[in-house]
Amino acid sequence: MKKTVVTVVGKDSVGIIAKVCTYLANNSVNILDISQTIVDGFFNMMMIVDVAKCSKDFETFGHELEQIGGEMNCIIKAQREDIFDSMHRL
Amino acid sequence: MINIYEVLETNDMIEKENLDVRTITLGISLLNCIDSNLGSLNEKIYNRITTVAKELVPTGKAIEKEFGIPVVNKRISVTPIALIGASACKTPEDFVTIAQTLDKAAKATGVNFIGGYSALVSKGMTESDGLLVRSIPKALASTDFVCSSVNLASTKTGINMDAVKLMGEIVHDTAVETADRDSIGCAKLVVFCNAPDDNPFMAGAFHGVTEADEIINVGVSGPGVMRKALESVRGADFGTLCEKVKKTAFKITRVGQLVAREASKRLGIPFGIIDLSLAPTPAVGDSIADIFEEMGLQRAGAPGTTAALALLNDQVKKGGIMASSYVGGLSGAFIPVSEDQGMINAVEDGALTIEKLEAMTCVCSVGLDMIAIPGDTKPSAISGIIADEMAIGMINQKTTAARLIPAIGKGTGETVEFGGLLGHAPVMPVNQFECSSFINRGGRIPAPVHSFKN
Numbered sequence: 181m182k183k184t185v186v187t188v189v190g191k192d193s194v195g196i197i198a199k200v201c202t203y204l205a206n207n208s209v210n211i212l213d214i215s216q217t218i219v220d221g222f223f224n225m226m227m228i229v230d231v232a233k234c235s236k237d238f239e240t241f242g243h244e245l246e247q248i249g250g251e252m253n254c255i256i257k258a259q260r261e262d263i264f265d266s267m268h269r270l
Numbered sequence: 271m272i273n274i275y276e277v278l279e280t281n282d283m284i285e286k287e288n289l290d291v292r293t294i295t296l297g298i299s300l301l302n303c304i305d306s307n308l309g310s311l312n313e314k315i316y317n318r319i320t321t322v323a324k325e326l327v328p329t330g331k332a333i334e335k336e337f338g339i340p341v342v343n344k345r346i347s348v349t350p351i352a353l354i355g356a357s358a359c360k361t362p363e364d365f366v367t368i369a370q371t372l373d374k375a376a377k378a379t380g381v382n383f384i385g386g387y388s389a390l391v392s393k394g395m396t397e398s399d400g401l402l403v404r405s406i407p408k409a410l411a412s413t414d415f416v417c418s419s420v421n422l423a424s425t426k427t428g429i430n431m432d433a434v435k436l437m438g439e440i441v442h443d444t445a446v447e448t449a450d451r452d453s454i455g456c457a458k459l460v461v462f463c464n465a466p467d468d469n470p471f472m473a474g475a476f477h478g479v480t481e482a483d484e485i486i487n488v489g490v491s492g493p494g495v496m497r498k499a500l501e502s503v504r505g506a507d508f509g510t511l512c513e514k515v516k517k518t519a520f521k522i523t524r525v526g527q528l529v530a531r532e533a534s535k536r537l538g539i540p541f542g543i544i545d546l547s548l549a550p551t552p553a554v555g556d557s558i559a560d561i562f563e564e565m566g567l568q569r570a571g572a573p574g575t576t577a578a579l580a581l582l583n584d585q586v587k588k589g590g591i592m593a594s595s596y597v598g599g600l601s602g603a604f605i606p607v608s609e610d611q612g613m614i615n616a617v618e619d620g621a622l623t624i625e626k627l628e629a630m631t632c633v634c635s636v637g638l639d640m641i642a643i644p645g646d647t648k649p650s651a652i653s654g655i656i657a658d659e660m661a662i663g664m665i666n667q668k669t670t671a672a673r674l675i676p677a678i679g680k681g682t683g684e685t686v687e688f689g690g691l692l693g694h695a696p697v698m699p700v701n702q703f704e705c706s707s708f709i710n711r712g713g714r715i716p717a718p719v720h721s722f723k724n
Contacts, residue, residue: 185272185277187281212271213271215273215274216274217274217275224274226277226278228272238335238336239332242335257281257338258338259337261272262337262528263280263337263339263528264276264277264280265272266528267276267280267524267525268272268521269272
């Protein structure tokens with residue numbers, strides 16, 4: 181399992197989650213956890229996904245998500261989970 | 271599992287508070303390149319560096335993408351060149367050809383600095399050390415990425431005052447050689463007391479002879495993150511303040527540790543140390559001076575600044591040491607003037623002087639860093655400032671350094687511009703009283719006694 185954190189930050193609009201999930205499903209990425217909150221009026225969503233079976237390399241995966249974000253006026257980032265784990269877990 | 275608030279905290283640090291990994295520095299031993307023929311020595315050096323460091327920059331970039339954290343600099347440090355060139359170089363000009371080879375290798379590998387154009391002369395100077403030191407002005411003027419350092423003193427050996435005298439002249443000559451570019455050569459030249467063998471930060475990085483063939487050292491940063499974290503403990507007592515600094519330093523260092531481990535694995539090169547320095551940049555908010563202001567000082571340099579820096583430096587170390595088993599290099603808080611907008615403001619407002627900075631270096635992690643002084647400052651006065659700084663390091667058993675920039679053609683109140691990470695610096699006044707009779711004595715200051723501390 182290769183855990184990756186996908187974050188979506190931006191103005192709330194219809195279909196954000198649907199669009200991201202469709203992309204993930206099309207690329208055989210499994211969603212393990214999903215949560216969302218509003219901070220300072222901005223929509224924040226975080227997904228923990230497993231990219232072990234992803235059909236694309238990490239760079240392309242991250243780049244394409246970024247593009248989907250651009251189309252919906254929000255910022256989508258994909259980061260390996262390790263960076264959060266090492267900072268927040270002993 | 272990680273929750274959304276933790277993810278947001280990390281990403282806020284990266285996006286809003288300038289958290290980054292400041293440098294992945296690849297240390298390369300050049301001992302196996304030694305040759306008595308200058309041509310083949312240069313060829314071996316070039317081949318060794320470009321072979322070992324081939325994947326350094328692409329690896330740094332890949333890590334940056336995957337973890338979503340900027341890895342600002344990828345750099346190389348090599349064995350002190352005074353050792354490597356000892357058998358081939360007969361003149362300072364011979365050494366300059368090695369500097370040019372290092373520069374070429376740096377450009378070929380895509381790194382932005384290469385350190386190790388260095389000599390270790392804390393007790394005495396070999397002929398080769400002397401030739402290298404004399405070649406520094408030309409070497410730095412004819413290269414872009416080469417950084418030079420000279421270790422002039424140590425707690426165990428005392429201060430080599432002959433070398434201190436010589437370096438006053440070399441710093442001055444380097445400024446003159448690069449006068450057309452605001453004396454930028456001096457921004458790439460630093461003198462040390464107790465220089466560490468594994469420092470990943472420029473201009474003082476070199477690959478010590480105590481090190482393995484190749485090693486990955488990582489420098490982390492994050493003054494902006496620290497300042498932001500301290501906002502939440504405004505007005506609280508010192509216990510709370512220290513706890514906050516420590517916890518924040520821990521988080522920052524853990525990221526550095528992750529990047530270091532990953533870079534080491536991908537490059538197949540052992541991991542050396544994390545240098546957990548708070549290294550400011552000219553970006554607004556990425557400043558050590560701003561941390562002092564957040565702690566309650568009106569400006570860096572106000573009474574209380576040395577105490578504030580002492581607690582910051584110590585708590586950063588405490589938090590960092592918990593986060594990584596292998597901590598080394600300089601580790602603490604850097605207080606460069608030109609690279610820190612808050613420090614620049616403090617100088618321009620008249621709050622911060624060289625004398626106060628000198629006092630601060632007793633408790634910071636390095637020393638007088640990136641300080642522009644009037645271009646007409648005498649070499650003996652430069653030596654005097656260096657000697658003071660070396661003495662602080664020697665007596666206090668710590669690393670100290672001096673990176674002074676005589677701004678040729680400029681006086682107090684004017685500004686030198688370097689651009690990029692090096693920033694700009696206001697020219698600071700230097701005490702005008704003479705010290706040449708002291709500096710001209712020659713010889714060594716003996717090592718200090720380690721007992722009877724008071």
